[in-house]
Amino acid sequence: MQEKDHIFAAPIDRLGDFCFDHKVADVFPDMIKRSVPGYSNIISAIGMMTARFAQPHTQLYDLGCSLGAATQEMRRNLNQPGCRIVAVDNSAAMVERARNHLAAFRSDVEVELLEADICDLTIENASVVVLNFTLQFIDPALREVLLGNIYAGLKPGGVLILSEKFVSADDTVNELLIDLHHDFKRANGYSELEISQKRTALENVLRPDSPEQHKARLKRLGFAHVDMWFQCFNFGSMVAVK
Numbered sequence: 001m002q003e004k005d006h007i008f009a010a011p012i013d014r015l016g017d018f019c020f021d022h023k024v025a026d027v028f029p030d031m032i033k034r035s036v037p038g039y040s041n042i043i044s045a046i047g048m049m050t051a052r053f054a055q056p057h058t059q060l061y062d063l064g065c066s067l068g069a070a071t072q073e074m075r076r077n078l079n080q081p082g083c084r085i086v087a088v089d090n091s092a093a094m095v096e097r098a099r100n101h102l103a104a105f106r107s108d109v110e111v112e113l114l115e116a117d118i119c120d121l122t123i124e125n126a127s128v129v130v131l132n133f134t135l136q137f138i139d140p141a142l143r144e145v146l147l148g149n150i151y152a153g154l155k156p157g158g159v160l161i162l163s164e165k166f167v168s169a170d171d172t173v174n175e176l177l178i179d180l181h182h183d184f185k186r187a188n189g190y191s192e193l194e195i196s197q198k199r200t201a202l203e204n205v206l207r208p209d210s211p212e213q214h215k216a217r218l219k220r221l222g223f224a225h226v227d228m229w230f231q232c233f234n235f236g237s238m239v240a241v242k
């Protein structure tokens with residue numbers, strides 16, 4: 001049975017920064033499904049893009065893999081010989097649970113699960129790289145270097161799938177999208193207290209960029225084709241092909 005997310009349901013005295021600890025890892029599937037509009041569509045599309053972009057004898061990366069939802073979808077859709085998936089997260093609680101989660105499925109595809117900081121990782125011989133709601137948690141000053149490492153490690157024709165929470169450059173639209181996201185959370189059973197406490201806890205740790213900032217940076221780094229393929233409110237996913 002999957003646990004329900006009640007983490008911010010009661011008033012918290014000294015509300016600290018949000019972090020991916022045991023409490024969050026225990027309820028993560030419920031939390032992300034009720035918090036991120038379009039999450040399950042994005043996971044399915046990661047599988048579809050894996051089928052199109054995976055190249056024989058290459059590596060596929062799931063960076064900030066949490067419990068391995070994207071890894072599992074990539075593994076299910078891999079149709080090329082000699083590929084392996086490298087799934088990485090720096091939260092011990094997430095990696096421990098990802099190990100159990102991934103072991104529950106039968107598959108011939110090798111998955112290397114690493115507890116590591118993705119900023120310290122060497123990316124090589126890659127055909128598919130997934131950053132599914134992870135870059136937003138990386139120090140903004142380190143984002144360009146990380147994306148540059150990904151670009152360098154991708155083979156020509158390789159793809160980066162980058163899903164993020166966005167900030168809109170237009171203040172009025174930005175407020176509208178945030179309000180609509182909160183409506184989405186209310187409709188999924190979150191209370192006003194849960195919404196506001198989580199918002200405060202995320203303030204210093206989830207720093208969103210605008211779609212324009214993302215596109216400009218990916219282009220600057222050399223990606224040949226960059227665009228948004230999905231957006232719902234202030235959440236979305238981009239595709240960048242080398």
Ligand SMILES: C[S@@+](CC[C@H](N)C(=O)[O-])C[C@H]1O[C@@H](n2cnc3c(N)ncnc32)[C@H](O)[C@@H]1O
Nearest residue numbers: 020064065066069089090091117118132133137
């Ligand atoms: C919103 S979750 C990602 C969800 C996941 N990709 C999925 O599709 O279900 C963000 C994850 O990024 C991880 N993370 C944040 N900073 C990281 C870093 N520097 N290195 C590795 N993992 C990181 C967190 O521990 C967390 O599990």
Ligand SMILES: O=C(O)C(=O)C[C@]1(C(=O)O)C=C[C@@H](O)C=C1
Nearest residue numbers: 031032035036133165198202206
């Ligand atoms: O709940 C929110 O407001 C979010 O921003 C959602 C979000 C995310 O985008 O990663 C934040 C933290 C949790 O990991 C799950 C989802």
